Amino acid sequence: MTRLAIGVEYDGAAYSGWQRQHHADSVQGHLDKALGAIARHPIDTVAAGRTDAGVHACEQVVHFDTDANRPDRAWVKGVNTHLPDNIGVRWIAYPGDDFDARRSATSRVYRYLLIDSPERPVLLRDRVGWTFRALETVPMQQAAESLTGEHDFSSFRASACQAHHPIRRVDALTVMRYRGVIMVDIRANAFLHHMVRNIVGTLMAVGTGERPVEWVSDVLAARDRRRAGITAPAPGLYLVGVRYPLRFGLPGPPAGPVFAPAWGDG
Incomplete structure (x- = not known):
């Protein structure tokens, strides 16, 4: 068996999330089936992170094991012919048998896109979060600074979270x-269930002026999800990259702004 790694992009709007489920359509379900068609044996993939329903990925990193000997073109273009248009493989790499897409990652980067407008977006409804209240980004950034470093993020953890502990950096x-x-944009060693969306929802309360900047540090210290803000909607969230030690030889996250939207008047 040889361990392969691939970079995958997907629009999560139509799916129940990354993880394969018997009762719903998933990204993993389509990818495993497409890879199996090329390998000609069942494939069971492992991803860097299990994105939720409606969440997108610019570069999800996945590994799988196979005894099939195929050219790189088959693992990218060939697999893509078996995938729906909203899922695509972008690259293939051979990191070695000790690589694990989830456990070997040193950090993940998520981006949340949010529109503050009196009227809800229509064409972008599956691509962004939305609030009708105007937001000020300066106090949001000031409040965000209290969340950097290693902390207990229980206040930003979903009740269904299965992580062994709430400490994240x-x-x-x-x-x-x-x-x-x-x-x-948030870069961390790992994330709790709904952690990014709960952080964004909390920062929104500061951006509207409903809460002061200092409130976010109080929320963090409380270690109580009931003290934090709302859970921001899933459509605005994107997994934009995963970092690994250089020895694995994987393509790094794209340099500079990732998925910078080209709409709006500025």
């Missing part, structure tokens, strides 16, 4: 407005 958290869209 956030390396960077930035809030900015780009062409009419607010972008919240």
Whole structure:
């Protein structure tokens, strides 16, 4: 058996999430089937992160084992011919048998796209989060700074979270407005269930002026999900990249702005 790694992009709007489920359509279900068609044996993939229903990925990293000897073109273009248009393989790599897409990752990067407009977006309804209340990004960024570093993120953890502990390390958290869209970028060693969306929902309360900047640090210290803000809607969330040690030889996350939206007046 040889261990292969692939980079996968998908629009999660139509799916119940990454993980294969018997009762619903999933990204993993389609990918395993497409890879199996090329390998000519069943494939069971492992992903860097299990994205939720409606969440997208610019570069999900996946590994799988196979004894099939195929050219790189078959693992990319060939697999893509068996996938729906909203899922696609972007690259193939051979990281070695000790590579694990989930356990070998040193950090993940998520981006949340948010529109603050009196009227709900129509064409972008499956691509962004939305609030009708105007948001100020400067206080949101000030509040976000209290969340960087290693902390107990219980206040931002979904009740259904299955992680063994709530300690996570956030390396960077930035809030900015780009062409009419607010972008919240978060890089961490790992994430709890709904952690990004709960952080965004909490920062929104600061952006509207409903809560002061200092409130977010109080929420973090409380370790109580009931003290935090809403869970931001799934359509605005994107897994944009995963980082690994250089020895695995995988393509790194794209440099510079990732999935910077080209709409709006600025």
